[in-house]
Amino acid sequence: MTPWMIEIDGERFDLQELLRLNTLPDISITEENGRYYLRADEFNSYTEARDVLNRGTELLKVINGIAQLEIRNWENVRLRGLARDEANSTRTQFLFPESIRGRSRVSANLTVTKSDGTVEASSPKSPLEAFLEIAKKDGNVEKGSSILSRIYQAVFWIYTSLF
Numbered sequence: 001m002t003p004w005m006i007e008i009d010g011e012r013f014d015l016q017e018l019l020r021l022n023t024l025p026d027i028s029i030t031e032e033n034g035r036y037y038l039r040a041d042e043f044n045s046y047t048e049a050r051d052v053l054n055r056g057t058e059l060l061k062v063i064n065g066i067a068q069l070e071i072r073n074w075e076n077v078r079l080r081g082l083a084r085d086e087a088n089s090t091r092t093q094f095l096f097p098e099s100i101r102g103r104s105r106v107s108a109n110l111t112v113t114k115s116d117g118t119v120e121a122s123s124p125k126s127p128l129e130a131f132l133e134i135a136k137k138d139g140n141v142e143k144g145s146s147i148l149s150r151i152y153q154a155v156f157w158i159y160t161s162l163f
Helices: 012-023 041-045 049-070 127-137 139-162
Strands: 004-009 027-032 035-040 078-085 091-095 110-113 119-122
Touching: 004 012, 004 041, 004 049, 012 027, 012 035, 012 049, 035 041, 035 049, 041 049, 049 078, 049 139, 127 139
Parallel strands: none
Antiparallel strands: 004 035, 004 078, 027 035, 078 091, 110 119
């Protein structure tokens, strides 16, 4: 049996709230040199890091879900990596860097230069402008888009709470 642990990351005051879990017999949170580790007896039945990672991810979702309900102003903690204490008194770290996300946007305006040198600029309405004009004219469209906005906000909140 190898003693596995999950390294967790987040705001310090949220992590310190988790130190109270140390009253549970099979799950504990410890702080070592400014790093926080989640240990669970069940992790030690695994031999592969991927299995510990998967189970630790699920356990953190449960912890974050309960903390969202019970602790004011809770911000979810995240899995930072895995660690394993080796028989020779060393610790092996398994790190899982977060993915990088990028966005970009391109737009253009049409400009026509006639043979006589006059310039005509055309900037068509954006879809947002066109939709807003329709919403102003039709109360059902306005109400529907407002409802849709609230649904998206709720789904986003649920998604960010889980991950």
